Amino acid sequence: MNDKISDMLAVAAARAEPVVRGVADGQLGARTPCADYDVRDLLNHLFHVVVGFQSLAAGKEADFSTTPDYLKGNWRDRFGAETALLVTAWAAPGADEGTKGSMNLPARTVGSMALLDLTVHAWDLARATGQDFTPDEEGLRALGALxxxxxxxxxxMKVLAEPCPVVEGATPFEELLASTGRRADWLPDQL
Incomplete structure (x- = not known):
């Protein structure tokens, strides 16, 4: 079992990138399982997390008070480049040690927060745009603990919604989704 944050982020990024690339321009206004965001807003949020958590890995602050519009130019390629920078930042010596950010959370917790966004929001985007998504099993274990x-x-803090009921026989990923306020059976046409 590999529980190094940078390695788990690399796997999560590799699974999220095809989903981001698969979002068609005509789908940017579509609803997502993350009720506060349409596809455009969720993509911008995910980009902002990826960029901000690069700074946090380096022991710097990140400003999450506003979210810029990252969906300009060749944003699909840029997402891959930014996730590669995220992985590199968390692989740097000492990145996973000490505390990070203004909340002074353990570095591993902060890195796991980026992993949660890359995993759950990739699923959100996949569901909203009719794509497949399979999370990494090792990452799921870390995310369940987080x-x-x-x-x-x-x-x-209104970062996570209240948990949804877990259906009998739910997979570990379905349990994680429920714990973040998502229904695993969510479909784009649901209100």
Whole structure:
């Protein structure tokens, strides 16, 4: 089992990138399972997380108070380049040590937060745009622990929605989705 954050981020990025590339321009206004975002907003949010968490890996601050529009020019290629920079930043010596950001969270927790966004939001985008997405099993184990640990605080801060019921026989990924307030059976035509 490999539990190095940079390695898990590399796998998550490799699984998220084809989903991002597969979003057609005509789908940017579509709804997503993440109720606060349409596809365009969610792509911009995911880009902003990827860029911001590069700074956090280097021990710098990241500003998440506003989200720029990243969907200009050749944004699909740029997403791949930015996720590669994210992985490199978290692979740097010492990136996964100490505390990060203004909340002074353990570096591993912060890196896992980026992993959560790359995994869950890739699924959100895939569901909204009719694509397939399969998460990484090792990453799921780390994410389950993260949501158990940080979920109550994240819900108070309105970063995560209240959990959804878990259906009998749910997969570990379906359980993770439910813990983040998502229904695994969500379809684009649901209101």
């Amino acid at each position: 949501v158990t640990q940080m979920g109550p605080t994240a819900r108070q």
